[in-house]
Amino acid sequence: MSSLYQQFFAIIREIPSGKVASYSQVSKLAGLHNGARLVGWALGTLPENTTVPWQRVINSKGYLSIRNPEFSVDRQRDLLEKEGITFKEKDGLYYINGDFWMIEK
DNA sequence: CGACTGACGGTGC
């Protein structure tokens, strides 16, 4: 595990319930100019039973773009709805309203 | 060791 992982995970753990952050925002907080892909890759290495709130990290458009079967979109949406976040649906894709960003875009 | 890839994003056309 490189310290970069720890950076990402530490930041993600600080996202409050009911709020979300984008991959880009997380990477910037970790000191990278644009490490969005890295954040996604790092999250993909998490075990299924991780304590990291991975569901609170989404892409900058507000869409859930997860593809990993261990962490499906349905599961992510379910977890976030339990935290009070509401979704809209379009063409089979789910996206948030825009009032749930931990950091303004 | 080089090329490719990834839960992405910004820029440019």
Place this chain on the structure above:
DNA sequence: TGCACCGCCAGTC
């Protein structure tokens, strides 16, 4: 408005 291209860093082949 939508799409193609490039960059970000680490891991794998």
